[in-house]
Amino acid sequence: PASIISFIFCVLINIAVIYLLIKTLYIVIEVRKETKSNAKKVLSLSSIATKATLTPSTAHPKEEIPNKWSDYGILFQSFKEDSFLQQGFMFFFLLRMYLCDILIGYFFGYPMLQVICLCVMSLLMLVYLLVKRPYQETPDLVKLIINELIIAFVNFNLLILTFLDDDGDSKEEIRYRIGDVVIMANVIFNVLAVVFLGVEVTTR
Numbered sequence: 001p002a003s004i005i006s007f008i009f010c011v012l013i014n015i016a017v018i019y020l021l022i023k024t025l026y027i028v029i030e031v032r033k034e035t036k037s038n039a040k041k042v043l044s045l046s047s048i049a050t051k052a053t054l055t056p057s058t059a060h061p062k063e064e065i066p067n068k069w070s071d072y073g074i075l076f077q078s079f080k081e082d083s084f085l086q087q088g089f090m091f092f093f094l095l096r097m098y099l100c101d102i103l104i105g106y107f108f109g110y111p112m113l114q115v116i117c118l119c120v121m122s123l124l125m126l127v128y129l130l131v132k133r134p135y136q137e138t139p140d141l142v143k144l145i146i147n148e149l150i151i152a153f154v155n156f157n158l159l160i161l162t163f164l165d166d167d168g169d170s171k172e173e174i175r176y177r178i179g180d181v182v183i184m185a186n187v188i189f190n191v192l193a194v195v196f197l198g199v200e201v202t203t204r
Helices: 002-053 067-075 090-106 111-132 138-167 172-202
Strands: none
Touching: 002 067, 002 090, 067 090, 090 111, 090 172, 111 138
């Protein structure tokens, strides 16, 4: 009975997360479509007004978010609108979290695969953040990059530990040092989270 309940619970959680991912993707796509459509209408009206007044207009139409999506602003409002890869950051972020949970929950018998995939995802996220820079505000981007650097650092230390376990290496001193490094990195991560929150509250 307990195993059946656990199975049903896992299925329901997976369905809920997949629904959230699909909903997030749908909202971002629709917001991009409607904001561009509204911008084109504004540009068309501006052209007509310009022709009527014979006054050249140099203003660019602002892409405003439709009111019906305002309740979902957390999914797109803090991010740049230049491309889907930027405005859709929250979708990629949630997808990455879901994949991490899948790796940890369903591949616990393959620690090497788990850690390698976690390291690859950390590197991909760092490259994505550095290249696309999805956040509108630079401080938000810097905070996330710092957090991702710490996560990548921990993942690569875990990879070293996994290699040591796989080789049957009994160098306990190395293991203890790596363990201390991982613990310290987690402490720094939590301290920085509090610092970032304090700075955000005091600068509002």
